[in-house]
Amino acid sequence: MNDQSTNFQDILEIIYRRKWVILIPLLLGALGSVYISMGVKPYYISSTLILVEHQKVPESYVTPTDTTPVATRLSTITQQIMSRTNLEKIIKEFNLYRGNEGDDLVWGMSRIKKYLGIDGGGKTSMEDAVEKMRDSIEVEVIGKTKRGGGDAFTISYQGADPTKTMDITNDLASMFIEENLKIREMNAEGTSVFLESELGKSREELEVKEDAIRKFKETNRGALPDQLDSNLRTLDRLQLELQSMRNDLRSAKDRKAALEDAIYNSGSENNEAVLLGPEVSLSANPVKELERLRSLLDQLLSTYTENYPDVQVVRSNIKQLEDKIAKTTEQESSGKNEDAKKGEIVKKAPSKKVIYSKRNMEILSIKSQINFYENRNSQLVKQIKRYEKRVEAVPGNEQKLADLKRGYSIMLRNYQSLKEKILDARLAENMEKKQKGERFRVIDPANHPEKPIYFSKYKIIMAGFLGGLGVGAGLAYLLEFLNPAFRKPEDFLGVIDPPVLATIPFYSSEPDVKKSAVNVS
Template identity: 25%
Template sequence: MARSQIGDSGLELILDILRRRKWAGLMTFAAIFSLAAPFSIFLPDIYRGSATVIVESQDASSDFVKASVPELETRLVTIQQEILSRSRLSDLINRLNLYPRMRGQVPTDALVERMRRDIHVEFTGTDQNRGRPTTIGLKISYIGLDPKSAAEVPNALASLYVQENSRMRERQTGQMAQFLKSQLATAAQELERQDGRLKAFKEQRAGELPDQVSINLVTLERLNTQLRINTENQQKARERHDHLVEQFARGGESHDELAALRQKLNDLQVKFTDKYPEVIQIKAQISELERKRVNESSSQTSRLPRLTETVRSTEGELSALQREEQMLRAQIATYDQRLQLAPKHEQELEKLESDYKTAKATYDSLQSRYEEAQLADSLEQTKKGESFRVLDTAIAPTQPAAPNRFRLLLMALGFALGSAVGVMLLAEHRDTSFHSIGELRQFTSIPVLASIPYLKVQTNLGPQLLRVALSVGVVVAVCALLAVASYHAARENTQLVWMLAGSQL
C-alpha cells in the first residue's frame, strides 16, 4: 500500500511497459531484423579495380595544337560519351564475359545500363592562375563481382581513353587543317576580288582620287595662268590684225574719193563750162589725188604682198590662240569636275579600301591559323603533342572492397531494437487505460480507497496455446517472407553495396 500511495517508480514503469508490450516489440524486432539482416548476409562481395591515366605534354610547342584541338575538359567529356556508348560497352561485356548470370535473362540495354552504373570516372586536376581547376589526369574505377573483371575492365577503359584521345586529336587536327585550307582558298579569292575592284576603281577614277587633289589644284592653277596668258595674246593679235585691216581700208578710201570727184566733175561740166570756179577746183583736186596715187602705187606695190602675208599670219596665230583657249577651258572644266567629284570618290575609295583591309586581315588570320594547324598536325603525327598515358594499371584485388558485413549486422540490430522500442512506446502512448494506482492518482485528485488485485483463474490452456502458436506462425511466416524479399533485393545488388559503403569505395 505504501508504494501505491507514493506512486510507481521509473524502473517499475519500464518493466510494466515491457510486460504489457513485449509481443508488439518482439514482432517488430523480428520483422525489422528479418528484413535488414539478410542484406548484410546476402549482399554480394564486390571488388574494386582502378586505373589511372595522366595527361602529359612532351613539347612546349603543343600550344599550337590547342587552337586546332578542343579544350581538354571538352575532349574528355566527348571521349567519355564515346567509351560509355552502347556499342563499346556491349563489346566489352561480350569480350570480357561480364555479368554471366544476367546475360540471356535481361535485355542488352539493361546490361549496358548496369555496367554504366558500375563504372566511375573521377577527374583530377590542379588550380591554375586563371582561378579554375585544370584536368591533369583521371581515375577509372569499376566494381565487379569477381577480382578478374574488376581489373580487366578499368585497364580496357584506360586503353580506350588513350586510343580515342590519339584518334580524336589526329582527326581534329587533320580536319582543322583541311577546313582552314578551304577557307584560306576562299579568302584568297575574296582578297583577289577586292584587290581587283580597288585597282579597277583607281584606274577608272585616275586623276579624281583624293590623294591627287593637291596635284589637280596645282594643274588647275597652271591652266588658269595659261588661259590668262592666252587671253592677253589674243588681245594683242586682234590689235595687230585690226591695224593691218585699217591699213587696207585706207588704200580703198583713196580710190573711192577719186571716183567720187570724177563723178562730181562730170555733173558740173554738164551744167557749167570749164572756167567755172568749182569745176577748176575739182580738177585741181583730181590732179592732186592722181599724183598722190601714182606716188603711193609705186610704194604699195612692194608692201602689199608683205602686208597680206602678215594679215594671214596674224589670223592664223589668232585661230591657234582660239583653239588653245578652247583646249584650256576644256581642261579647266575637266580638272574642276575632278575636284568636285573628289569627296564622293573619297567615300567610295574608303569603302573599297576597308573591304580590302578586311579581306586582307581575314586572309592573314586564316594563313596564320592554317600554318599552326599544319604544325599541330605534324606534332600529332610525330606524337609530340599533348597525349594520354596509363600511369597505373589495375591489378586483381585479393580482398573484397565491400560490404562490411559485421558493421551492417550491428546497424541492422540497432535499427531493429530502435524500431521495437518505438513501437512499444507508440502503443503505450495510444493506450488510454490505467494500469496502476499511481497513474490513476496522477490523472484525478479524487482519493483512491482501495485496489482489487488481478486474480488468475484456472482455465483450459488449449485455445490459448493455439492462438499463441498461430500468432507465432504468422510472425515466422512474415519474417520469412521479408527475409526472402530482402535476399532477392540484396542478391548481386552492387549499387546498394556502393551506397552503403559510401566513402570506403
C-alpha cells in the same frame, strides 16, 4: 527531476503498449539483414595508373589545338567509353552478369527482389548489366589543380572474378588511350578543315573588296586623292596659259584692226591689193604658222607626254596646216598657165600693190592666229572646268576610298591571320598524327587481385537491426499521435476546468469470475 522520471515512465508505457508494433519491424529488419549477409559474396578490385604526358614539341614552336583540361577531357572520354554500346561489347566478350550466381556487388538485393517477386529471377537483363558495370568502374584524377588539370589518373574496376577483373581493367585503359588519341586527332583535323573553309570565304570577300576598289578607281580616274597635287599643278598651268592666250588674242585683234585701218586709208587701189593679196598669202602665211606650231609642240613635249590633251590639239592643227600647204602647192603648180596670162597685169602692178598684198597677207595670218587663239581658248576653258570638277570631287572620293580601303585592310589582316592559323593547325595536326602531342601512357598495368574484399556481416546485421528498430519506433509514435487518450490525471490539465476527484484503475472481470467459481465449488 520528477518531470524527467515522469517522461521516462510515459515512454516506457508507450513501449509496453506498442511492444508488438516495435518488435515486429525489429525482427523483420534483423532477419532480413542476416539473410542478406549470408548471400553477399566477396569481390575483387583491380586498378591501373595512367600518366598524362605533355606534348614533346615545345608549345613555343607548335601550339596545340586541343587545350582542354585533363579532368574535362577525361569526363568526356569516360562518358563515351561508358556508353551502352561499348559496355555491351565488354559484357558479351567476358560473359558477365549472366545470372544471379553472385558475380556482382548487388547480389543480395537481387535475392530480395526475387523473394518479393519484383525480379523475374532469371538472367540479368542487358540494361541491368550495363548499369551494374557503370557502377563498378571508377576514374579518379591524381594531382588535380584549380584549372582542372592533372598529372595522372587511375582506372579501377571491381568484379567477382579476379582474372576477368584484371583483363577488363586493361581493356578499359587501352580504350582510354585510344579514345584520347582519336579525340585529339579529330579536333586537330576539324580545326584545319574549319580554318580552310573560313580562309576560302575570307579570300572571296577580299577579292570582292579588291574589285570594288578597282572599279571605284576606274570610275573616278583623275579625281582620286593621290592625283590632287597633279590636278592642281595642271590647273595652275592651264589658267596661266589661258591668261597668256587671251593676251595674245587681244594683241592679234589689235594688230588686225591697225592693218585694216592702214589699208582703208591708203586709197582706191585697195581692190587690186585685195585681188593680189590672197594669191601671195597662200604661199607665205601657212608656212610661218606651221613653224610657230611646231615650236609650240616642242615646248609642250619637253614637259608633257604624247597623251596630254594640249599636245594632241597642237598636233591636229599642225596636220591641218600641212594638208593646207600641200593643197596650196598643188594649186600653184596647176595655175602656172593662168599666172603667165596674168603676167602683164603683174608687171604693170606698182609697188604700192605689193605693199597692199603684204598687208593683206598679214591680215590673213592674223586671222588664222585669232582663230587658233579662240579655239585654244575654248579648249582651255573646257579643260579648266574639267580639272576644277576633279578637284572638287576629291574630298568625297577620298572619304569613299578610305572606307573601302579600311574594310579592305581589315579583311586583309583577317585573311593573313587565317593563313597563319592554318599553318599552325596543320603543324598541330601532323604532331597529333605522329603522337608527339599530349597522350596517355600506362605506368602501372592492371594488377591481378589476390585478396578478396568482404562486406562486414556484423555491420549488415547491425544496420538491419537499427533500421527495424527505427521503423518500429516511428510506427509507435505515429499511432500514439493519431490515437490520443486520457490515461493520467495530468492529461486533463488545461483541457477541462473541473478538478479530477478520483481515478478508476483498469478493471478486468475475468479473475473475479474465476475466483467466484472456485468459491462456489
